[in-house]
Amino acid sequence: MTPRPDRNFWISLLSQIVSYCIILGSPTLYLLFIFGISTDTVLYFFADNLLLLTIPPGLALVALRDMTDQHHDPHFARRSQWGVLMLGGVFGLVMVWQVNQSLSIRTWGYGIALALQLTFLYRVIMNVPAEASGTTITIRDRYLYALLIVILGTTYALTRWLPDATILARYGLVPVVIFLLPGMALSPVILSEHAPALQRVIYSVPLSLGWYAVLSAWAFQLGLPVNGGSFYLFALLALSIGAGIRIYQTR
Amino acid sequence: MSANRATVTEPQTHWNVPPLFWVGALAVMVLAMLWHGIPVIGRDYPSGPDYGQMRYAVSILQDGTRPINNPYFQLGITDWGQLAGAPLLFAINSGLSDVPVFESLDFIVIFAGIHALGMMALVWRLLGRLDVSVLAGTLTAFSPLPIDMMTWSAYPNVIALSLFPYCMIVLLDYWHKPTRSNLFLTALTICGTVYIHHVSALWLGVTLIAFVLVELFIAPRATLRKAVPLALVGLVIGLPIALQLLALFIGADASGSLLASNRFDGSRVTWEWWSHILTPIALPYLLVGMAGFLKHPRIPADGKRLIVIYGLISLAFIFGWAYGLSFFYLRALFFLGIPFTIGAVGFYLLMRNATLRGLVTLFSVACLAIYSYEWGNQRADFYQIVSPRFVQAMDWLSENSAADDVILIPTFYAFHAPVYLERPLLVGLTPDIIGNPSELTLAADAVAVLRGLTNMDTVLRQRQVRYIVIRATPPDVPDQTRSRLVLDSHPQMRIVFQNADTIIYRVAWEALPDDPTP
Numbered sequence: 001m002t003p004r005p006d007r008n009f010w011i012s013l014l015s016q017i018v019s020y021c022i023i024l025g026s027p028t029l030y031l032l033f034i035f036g037i038s039t040d041t042v043l044y045f046f047a048d049n050l051l052l053l054t055i056p057p058g059l060a061l062v063a064l065r066d067m068t069d070q071h072h073d074p075h076f077a078r079r080s081q082w083g084v085l086m087l088g089g090v091f092g093l094v095m096v097w098q099v100n101q102s103l104s105i106r107t108w109g110y111g112i113a114l115a116l117q118l119t120f121l122y123r124v125i126m127n128v129p130a131e132a133s134g135t136t137i138t139i140r141d142r143y144l145y146a147l148l149i150v151i152l153g154t155t156y157a158l159t160r161w162l163p164d165a166t167i168l169a170r171y172g173l174v175p176v177v178i179f180l181l182p183g184m185a186l187s188p189v190i191l192s193e194h195a196p197a198l199q200r201v202i203y204s205v206p207l208s209l210g211w212y213a214v215l216s217a218w219a220f221q222l223g224l225p226v227n228g229g230s231f232y233l234f235a236l237l238a239l240s241i242g243a244g245i246r247i248y249q250t251r
Numbered sequence: 252m253s254a255n256r257a258t259v260t261e262p263q264t265h266w267n268v269p270p271l272f273w274v275g276a277l278a279v280m281v282l283a284m285l286w287h288g289i290p291v292i293g294r295d296y297p298s299g300p301d302y303g304q305m306r307y308a309v310s311i312l313q314d315g316t317r318p319i320n321n322p323y324f325q326l327g328i329t330d331w332g333q334l335a336g337a338p339l340l341f342a343i344n345s346g347l348s349d350v351p352v353f354e355s356l357d358f359i360v361i362f363a364g365i366h367a368l369g370m371m372a373l374v375w376r377l378l379g380r381l382d383v384s385v386l387a388g389t390l391t392a393f394s395p396l397p398i399d400m401m402t403w404s405a406y407p408n409v410i411a412l413s414l415f416p417y418c419m420i421v422l423l424d425y426w427h428k429p430t431r432s433n434l435f436l437t438a439l440t441i442c443g444t445v446y447i448h449h450v451s452a453l454w455l456g457v458t459l460i461a462f463v464l465v466e467l468f469i470a471p472r473a474t475l476r477k478a479v480p481l482a483l484v485g486l487v488i489g490l491p492i493a494l495q496l497l498a499l500f501i502g503a504d505a506s507g508s509l510l511a512s513n514r515f516d517g518s519r520v521t522w523e524w525w526s527h528i529l530t531p532i533a534l535p536y537l538l539v540g541m542a543g544f545l546k547h548p549r550i551p552a553d554g555k556r557l558i559v560i561y562g563l564i565s566l567a568f569i570f571g572w573a574y575g576l577s578f579f580y581l582r583a584l585f586f587l588g589i590p591f592t593i594g595a596v597g598f599y600l601l602m603r604n605a606t607l608r609g610l611v612t613l614f615s616v617a618c619l620a621i622y623s624y625e626w627g628n629q630r631a632d633f634y635q636i637v638s639p640r641f642v643q644a645m646d647w648l649s650e651n652s653a654a655d656d657v658i659l660i661p662t663f664y665a666f667h668a669p670v671y672l673e674r675p676l677l678v679g680l681t682p683d684i685i686g687n688p689s690e691l692t693l694a695a696d697a698v699a700v701l702r703g704l705t706n707m708d709t710v711l712r713q714r715q716v717r718y719i720v721i722r723a724t725p726p727d728v729p730d731q732t733r734s735r736l737v738l739d740s741h742p743q744m745r746i747v748f749q750n751a752d753t754i755i756y757r758v759a760w761e762a763l764p765d766d767p768t769p
Contacts, residue, residue, distance in 0.1 A: 011603060012603075012604070015601075015602055015603060015604060015607055016607065018539075018601075018602075018611075019602065019607040019610065019611045022532070022535075022611050022614060022615060023610055023611060023614050026532065026614050026615055026618040027614060027617075027618055029531065029618070030618040030619075030621050030622045033622060033625065033626075034621060034622070034625050039523070048526065048531050051531045051532050051534075051535060052531065052534060052535070054535045054539065055534065055535050055538050055539055058535055058538070058539030058540075058542075058598070058601065059538065059539055059542060061539070061543075061601055062539060062542040062543050062546055062601060065543070065546075065601060065603065067543060067546050067547040067548065067600055067601070068547070068548060068549065080609075084613060087613075087617075088613075088617060091617045091620075091621060092620075092621075094621075095620070095621040095624055095625065096624065098625070099624060099625050099628050106293070109285075110285065110624065113281070113282060113285060114617070114620050114621075116278075117278055117279075117282055117389060117392075117620075118613060118616065118617055120274070120275070120278060120385070121385055121386065121389050121612065121613070121616060122609055122612075122613055124271060124275065124381060124382050124385045125382045125385075125386070125599075125605075125608065125609050125612055126605060126609050155347065159347065159348055159349040160349065163349070166348070166349075166350065169348055170348040170350055170355065174344060174347045174348040175361055177347055178340070178343055178344060178347065179361070179365065189432070190432040190435060190436050191432070195266070196266040196267055196268070198266045198268050198272070198273070199266035202266070202368070202369075202372045202417070202420070203417075203420075203421070203436065205365055205368075205369070205414075205417055206414060206417035206418065206421060206436075206439075206440035206443060206444070207436060207439060207440065209340070209414065209443045209444075210439035210440050210441075210442055210443025210444070211439065211443070212339070212340075212343055212443075213336050213339060213442065213443040213446045213447075213492070214439060214442050214443060214446075214488055214489060214492070216335070216339050216343075217335070217442075217446060217489070217491040217492045217495070218491055220316055220317045220335065220491060221490070221491035221494070223316070225315030225316065226311060226315050226316065226342075227312060227315050227346060228312065228345070228346030228347065228349065229346075230346070231343045231346045231347050232347065
């Protein structure tokens with residue numbers, strides 16, 4: 001008498017159905033698009049529906065699966081990552097060659113970038129344990145404020161007095177002043193004093209943009225003029241408030 | 252089982268990440284900027300028609316305040332109804348770097364990196380796992396949604412959507428730990444994001460209200476203790492933003508537009524649009540992946556509720572025509588980016604076998620990247636509006652027309668023309684793309700001329716249109732082919748300038764017969 005298939009059997013079967021549908025359907029669909037095949041061909045119909053076919057077995061899989069039990073196979077990952085790099089490279093080069101009709105430096109750049117990212121992603125997926133734990137990188141406040149003051153001053157000097165250095169200021173320093181500086185300046189006050197560097201960086205983005213937006217909105221409302229100089233003042237204000245409160249707290 | 256239950260509401264508040272997280276963050280930011288930069292970098296003129304925002308930024312820097320109306324656009328007589336946030340960011344970039352606004356449009360590309368980093372951080376915040384964080388960042392970098400928006404220069408939406416993950420992170424932080432600093436952080440973040448654009452403000456507002464209502468149902472007192480201070484502090488910090496938003500919604504008759512208008516019927520979402528903008532794999536991601544995400548025991552319950560509410564609201568706008576909600580349905584599709592990525596993460600978590608999981612992820616991501624690259628290029632070519640020949644046509648018009656000559660112009664040229672030409676413009680926008688109702692009549696008049704409707708001659712006389720500028724080849728809105736047929740066959744039109752991109756007609760409106768209607 002044949003034993004009845006258990007839960008693992010069904011999970012394995014459904015996973016394979018879903019996976020093969022995607023592994024077959026995705027490249028077919030996108031290659032058809034890349035090579036300009038008409039959307040009313042049978043192949044398109046086939047590829048489109050192959051992806052949609054994953055929905056019923058996928059939902060059954062959700063019902064059966066305990067979502068935390070994932071298996072990892074680092075040996076397989078190590079063996080296969082060079083294959084992934086090559087596959088990504090071929091993918092990338094075909095893609096950009098088809099679009100640009102040439103293999104220029106830009107084409108190579110995009111192809112290589114795609115190959116590297118696929119390999120990196122693959123490596124992370126295959127090697128990392130389920131619960132990642134890491135290290136804490138903290139920033140000392142005094143160095144942080146010194147750095148921020150230097151950045152703000154250098155940006156002003158380069159943009160106002162050395163127009164030849166526009167590229168460095170525009171693509172290197174100004175984005176820091178816009179996206180990070182007010183947030184980083186206020187983060188020691190708002191976040192925990194032991195907040196890891198990543199948390200400060202991440203939270204600085206909305207904090208900085210919100211800071212500029214709210215101060216500008218108030219300036220508009222009160223009839224105060226807003227111009228290039230005002231934005232330097234807003235950044236300086238964040239620096240002064242952040243540093244002032246930190247000095248007061250540590251006294 | 253009990254261990255799983257114990258972790259259901261436990262937040263992932265730690266940011267002690269492995270070094271590979273930093274490598275991944277840098278990689279996805281660079282990739283996002285490369286892929287999203289396709290329409291902007293490497294072209295003489297960036298693609299897309301919607302550069303009114305940049306005109307607004309120029310006005311801020313010139314006058315030091317919010318402009319009330321757009322000089323020349325729609326004869327300069329309509330309100331400039333929009334929130335100042337997105338143009339303000341361009342003004343900040345221009346003001347700090349001392350580079351003119353129209354020469355620093357590539358600034359928008361940075362938001363692609365910000366978006367990818369935000370999604371990576373949001374997934375880390377929810378699950379605390381490196382693999383899914385890198386996957387979320389990579390998918391965001393390659394997602395065709397923001398790339399498509401870049402090509403038609405929907406920069407305010409690109410900016411607002413890039414900030415949504417951060418809003419969710421700080422809101423969840425505040426919800427778990429309602430301290431004063433978290434309160435200030437959340438209020439400031441939400442105010443800043445709301446200020447970007449009225450559509451994204453609507454999304455964020457409705458999502459927040461729905462989230463609070465659901466939380467009220469679950470834990471009324473605790474929710475009130477968090478929601479009331481947030482609302483009050485938000486109102487105090489963002490009072491000018493709230494006032495401007497209110498004036499905008501009243502001025503634009505937002506409730507009338509949302510409930511009683513049929514001008515968006517042409518923008519209903521079809522499978523063709525879905526498969527181009529979201530790709531077909533989005534459907535399994537949203538149905539199966541999202542179900543998997545909801546079942547995962549490590550994700551905090553309020554995080555799940557927030558994501559689901561946001562997704563449901565997006566779907567409610569996308570399919571609003573089914574129950575009488577009027578909206579630019581196609582635009583609502585672009586707000587599914589976060590559920591798309593979260594769904595993909597849920598789909599990934601569903602795969603137990605490492606080899607299958609790796610292969611499925613690899614194939615999906617690679618194909619998405621290839622598709623997005625090609626789609627971005629195609630769309631950028633489609634929306635490549637400004638060219639040296641267009642600039643030449645504008646120069647000709649500047650030299651050969653009087654300062655008060657009215658120029659009639661279709662949609663694609665509408666926001667570019669005022670950069671090169673200081674003349675009153677009558678702009679042919681179709682109703683579905685008009686956000687400001689005060690423009691409806693003027694735009695309808697311009698469209699009547701470009702489509703050759705029965706009141707065409709009346710409009711030409713009443714508005715005293717002297718020149719009409721159209722593109723020499725499609726596409727445009729209204730349809731360029733029809734416009735050209737109409738104008739070529741009109742007895743009082745004469746082509747006075749033509750090159751491969753642009754045609755200019757001179758209108759002898761004085762020779763048109765008097766309007767027979769009273």
